[in-house]
Amino acid sequence: MAERNTISVKRAHGAVVEGEALISxxxxxxxxxxxxxxxxxxxxxxxxxxxxxxxxxLFFPSAKGGIAAGWAFYDIKAKGFAPxxxxxxxxxxxxxxxxxFAGIAITEGWDIEPSEVVNNGDWVRVDPQNRTITxxxxxxxxxxxxxxxxxx
Amino acid sequence: xLRGERGAAxxxxxxxxxxxxxxxxxxxxxxxxxxxxxxxxEVLGDAGxxxxxxxxxxxxxxxxxxxxxxxxxDFNFTERLRQDAAAVAKETQxxxxxxxxxxxxxxxxxxxxxxxxxxxxxxxxxxDTGTVIYANSVLGARxxxxxxxxxxxxxxxxxTAEYGFHLDVHRKGTLRVDLDFVPLDxxxxxxxxxxxxxxxxxxxxxxxFTGVDCHPTADELKHLGASLASYGSMGMFHxxxxxxxxxxxxxxxxxxxxxxxxxxxxxxxxxxYAGYDGGDRPLNxxxxxxxxxxxxxxxxxxxxxxxxxxxPGAQVFVTxxxxxxxxxxxxxxxxxxxxxxxxxxEGVCFYILQNLPQMREQNGWHNIVTNSAKLANIIGAHKxxxxxxxxxxxxxxxxxxx
Numbered sequence: 001m002a003e004r005n006t007i008s009v010k011r012a013h014g015a016v017v018e019g020e021a022l023i024s025x026x027x028x029x030x031x032x033x034x035x036x037x038x039x040x041x042x043x044x045x046x047x048x049x050x051x052x053x054x055x056x057x058l059f060f061p062s063a064k065g066g067i068a069a070g071w072a073f074y075d076i077k078a079k080g081f082a083p084x085x086x087x088x089x090x091x092x093x094x095x096x097x098x099x100x101f102a103g104i105a106i107t108e109g110w111d112i113e114p115s116e117v118v119n120n121g122d123w124v125r126v127d128p129q130n131r132t133i134t135x136x137x138x139x140x141x142x143x144x145x146x147x148x149x150x151x152x
Numbered sequence: 153x154l155r156g157e158r159g160a161a162x163x164x165x166x167x168x169x170x171x172x173x174x175x176x177x178x179x180x181x182x183x184x185x186x187x188x189x190x191x192x193x194e195v196l197g198d199a200g201x202x203x204x205x206x207x208x209x210x211x212x213x214x215x216x217x218x219x220x221x222x223x224x225x226d227f228n229f230t231e232r233l234r235q236d237a238a239a240v241a242k243e244t245q246x247x248x249x250x251x252x253x254x255x256x257x258x259x260x261x262x263x264x265x266x267x268x269x270x271x272x273x274x275x276x277x278x279x280d281t282g283t284v285i286y287a288n289s290v291l292g293a294r295x296x297x298x299x300x301x302x303x304x305x306x307x308x309x310x311x312t313a314e315y316g317f318h319l320d321v322h323r324k325g326t327l328r329v330d331l332d333f334v335p336l337d338x339x340x341x342x343x344x345x346x347x348x349x350x351x352x353x354x355x356x357x358x359x360x361f362t363g364v365d366c367h368p369t370a371d372e373l374k375h376l377g378a379s380l381a382s383y384g385s386m387g388m389f390h391x392x393x394x395x396x397x398x399x400x401x402x403x404x405x406x407x408x409x410x411x412x413x414x415x416x417x418x419x420x421x422x423x424x425y426a427g428y429d430g431g432d433r434p435l436n437x438x439x440x441x442x443x444x445x446x447x448x449x450x451x452x453x454x455x456x457x458x459x460x461x462x463x464p465g466a467q468v469f470v471t472x473x474x475x476x477x478x479x480x481x482x483x484x485x486x487x488x489x490x491x492x493x494x495x496x497x498e499g500v501c502f503y504i505l506q507n508l509p510q511m512r513e514q515n516g517w518h519n520i521v522t523n524s525a526k527l528a529n530i531i532g533a534h535k536x537x538x539x540x541x542x543x544x545x546x547x548x549x550x551x552x553x554x
Contacts, residue, residue, distance in 0.1 A: 013175045027353055032533045043532045062353045063385055066530070067279040068195040068504070070299020078199030092355035092385045093316060097302035100171045
């Protein structure tokens with residue numbers, strides 16, 4: 001059976017964007033978790049602590065509280081380290097309002113766990129109009145091919 | 153408005169609202185009678201400030217009463233807090249832009265205790281998650297979390313898209329929490345919010361509390377709500393027999409089957425406290441903030457600090473609104489706190505204070521002791537180690553009694 005390379009999402013807004021996938025096992029708030037002067041996830045103990053979100057397609061299972069996210073996305077976009085897209089399992093209105101205001105693609109809901117389709121470092125395309133996220137280029141292509149060869 | 157009769161800023165505001173509404177599948181707009189928005193230089197950044205100033209310069213005005221949330225500068229204490237002069241000047245410009253738009257800059261996150269109390273069923277567009285969960289749950293009003301740009305849009309258009317908590321369907325309980333103890337302190341309510349919120353992070357999760365065998369005060373409900381919103385991103389809760397849409401368990405659930413039933417005992421709450429540890433670093437910072445304190449919280453705190461002194465090397469901060477601070481001064485609570493060495497800030501919230509990371513370094517702060525579960529959650533972004541304690545324990549730590 002051909003491996004799936006597409007995730008369908010429930011809701012989406014924004015332009016078609018591509019970028020490197022970064023999957024978090026933990027939820028996200030640009031206020032609680034992010035250093036907004038560097039773009040690094042700064043909260044000690046966060047699953048992505050120390051990782052920079054610039055130009056990434058970010059996968060988060062959930063959004064965390066915090067109204068200030070609305071201005072924060074606009075701020076980090078102006079500072080040049082906004083992510084390309086925010087892909088949430090479950091989001092909240094603040095994330096949506098903030099992302100739309102800042103012009104960052106955002107989606108909610110997925111029909112399969114992203115980690116079953118996407119690996120960190122994969123190049124993915126987010127298509128809000130068609131509500132799909134597609135792996136364009138896998139970071140594990142060579143490794144996967146080797147495994148397939150061995151299996152055969 | 154879309155044709156631009158009221159200017160480009162109003163047209164763009166409505167376009168933003170339409171896009172947001174479409175995302176959530178809203179079918180129409182509802183009129184709002186009051187807006188509460190967050191807009192200070194720390195959250196805005198230069199980009200957001202520039203945006204606000206462009207809107208203000210276009211002569212766009214709020215069409216309904218609009219208040220502002222706590223901000224990052226207390227103009228009385230900028231030198232003492234070593235707040236950046238450039239940021240202070242920018243904050244002044246932000247306030248001017250907001251006033252130009254007919255926005256009332258009261259700078260409080262307890263607008264529901266001090267400024268405007270919407271009636272049952274009233275649609276509003278409020279920012280600050282703690283204000284929204286209070287409006288929905290305790291007052292029976294209707295609001296979603298409205299971030300700064302969205303709240304400003306609502307102020308300019310007088311409406312918001314009808315989704316989320318504006319709709320009956322999302323206001324019903326989804327999970328059940330049975331308490332078998334009476335919470336004794338604001339921090340206990342916050343700890344309950346932490347346990348329930350962290351385990352059920354979902355904007356549309358609506359916990360229904362049963363077994364609340366007391367009459368919770370506005371301040372207790374405020375701490376419960378702020379904590380649920382902070383840890384769980386939640387916008388509504390019910391307490392059977394207490395909140396207006398939960399006269400009975402059945403009414404609270406409205407036909408929903410609870411997705412889970414959680415039993416909370418006092419030992420669960422004790423475990424929350426036990427989960428915080430200062431290590432071997434000093435407990436030299438104690439903060440009462442998030443949300444701002446009401447006049448009754450200040451009264452109670454003044455009672456606890458009366459005749460005591462903050463221990464050498466430690467600093468204690470309280471944040472409240474300008475109005476409450478004025479009342480506290482009239483009543484003498486403020487002087488009692490000052491005599492004990494406690495600094496009361498107005499119009500701000502501790503965790504958004506401009507210059508906080510630098511303040512932390514300059515003062516050698518590592519641990520922060522607080523009775524606010526919300527503050528304990530969000531201060532982590534500034535690399536503090538938070539320690540949640542009951543109010544009296546916070547005072548004992550601050551005065552060196554323990």
